[in-house]
Amino acid sequence: MPTALAVPPAIDDAVRIAALAHTADRLTIRWSDGRESPYPAIWLADNRPDRRDRPDGQRLFDAIDLPDGIVLRGVTLGADGAVEVDLAGFDTPARFETAWLRAHALDPTSRAERRRRPVLWDSSLALPTGDYTAVAGDDDARAKWLRQVHDHGFALLRGVPAEPGMVCKVVELFGFVRETNYGRLFDVVAVDKPQNLAFSALSLGNHTDNPYRDPVPQMQLLHCLEAASEGGESVVVDGFAAADRLRREAPDAFALLTRRAVPFRYVEAGKVDLRAKAPLIELDADGDVAAVRYNNRSIAPFDLDPDEVEAFYDAYRRFGRLLHDPNLTVGFRLAPGDLFIVDNRRVLHGRRGFSAGRRWLQGCYADKDGLTSTLFSLESSR
The missing domain is CATH 3.30.2020.30 (NE0471 N-terminal domain-like)
Incomplete structure (x- = not known):
């Protein structure tokens, strides 16, 4: 007893x-x-x-x-x-x-x-926003902004000086830049004969970056230095919300996308050949969505049992439609000095095409553990 x-x-x-x-x-x-x-x-x-x-x-x-x-x-x-x-x-x-x-x-x-679950959002999201001067100079403002990034997987930062290299200075507010074959930072600007469609004036479908890496960069930041006079609006969508909706509406399709890994590849002839294989929807040990990978430009031919190919394509296309559903996406126009950050394992971003004026963004990557470490340290010291 x-x-x-x-x-x-x-x-x-x-x-x-x-x-x-x-x-x-x-x-x-x-x-x-x-x-x-x-x-x-x-x-x-x-x-x-x-x-x-x-x-x-x-x-x-x-x-x-x-x-x-x-x-x-x-x-x-x-x-x-x-x-x-x-x-x-x-x-x-x-x-x-x-x-x-x-x-x-x-x-x-x-x-x-x-198990604090993320705040799922759709097109009704009020843009989570911080002010650079406040975030850089005040711990409470920094913690509030980082909490928005942590909970929503996305946030804007207004008033960042429109100067080259400032995107890396923003990373230093919470962590360290992760360098890749694109360099410590990279320019997103239209060029002739682009190696990557991001460096064109074309629209870009919603996507996560670098799914051909293992591990993928977890945080991506893009800072606007010049804005096109027409077009070029940015678009974001909560991949976790789309996956949650897929789980509810088509559980068999959801399960199939979590069970089967797909290959991704990026090649620059003679210089780079990056390859990785992972599910489009990754679950954690508790069955919650842990990561989303989606990039039509980098996906390679599926390596699947022939009898499963049709069902997989049905699931893949259904998920893709959700990731571009206007009811789930949020669009916004960046002005010079605006920056946005996304959790690259959760939030997809895209761009509408533009035709007038120069659009110049600078971007870089960072790891999420630096952001969460800074956030938790700031919150525990309050």
């Missing part, structure tokens, strides 16, 4: 421990909001504070060093709300702070809350 403990009434946190119970292999906490959270004994042993007490959070021990047959012998709740856990195989009890236990609880509701 589990052993239950009464809880001192003096604890006055927003969410308090209402009751404790334990068996030999599990601690269970019932919280004041009615939630029940289980903590297996071996998990508690592996997360003892004396195994994770370095300021940088790095552990001093490995799970292989844990003793065999860990048993939970007793639990004590202090007047300050901390929980002391007596585990067989250890000389002293482990003291866990209540807030830490709540933050790392393993019940389904707590685990779902930690």
Whole structure:
């Protein structure tokens, strides 16, 4: 039978421990909001504070060093709300702070809350926007802008000086430029006989960049130095929202696009031959959409079972139509000094054709971990 403990009434946190119970292999906490959270004994042993007490959070021990047959012998709740856990195989009890236990609880509701899902959007999106002077000079403004990028996979930044190289300076606000065969930064401007259709005046369908790389650049930034007088509007679409709609409307097509990898390739004769193979829709371990790849200019012939080709094309084309559905896309016109950033594994971007005036953007790539690290550091220091 589990052993239950009464809880001192003096604890006055927003969410308090209402009751404790334990068996030999599990601690269970019932919280004041009615939630029940289980903590297996071996998990508690592996997360003892004396195994994770370095300021940088790095552990001093490995799970292989844990003793065999860990048993939970007793639990004590202090007047300050901390929980002391007596585990067989250890000389002293482990003291866990209540807030830490709540933050790392393993019940389904707590685990779902930690899986913060992205904010899906469609053509009704109010453009998430920041001001360069504020973002560059104020931590709160920077955190707010980075949070918009993190949650929506896309944001604008107004007022960036319309000077060459400033796109890299924006990256330095949160991370580091990822250099590719296009260089540290690249110009997007119409030229004669372009190697890449991006360097023409033609319209570009919605796409993710560089799907022929493994890994793909995760963040892409484009900064407007000169705007065409007619045409050239930018377009973005939330690939996660399109994938979510495909999952709901055509689950078999969705499943097929997640199961089969397709090849992508980019070639510059004698210089570059980049190849990668991955699903158009990639799922994480929980079955949530983790990445979208779509680029009609770089996709190579499908390598599929002949009996599956027709069904795959049906799914591929259906997904492509969603990615260009006006109800899901957002268009906007860049003025000199405007910059936009996209999560290149989520948000597709495109361009309408232009015919009058010069359109000059500069772009670069960055990794997402720098952005999330800066964001979380800024938010935790508030």
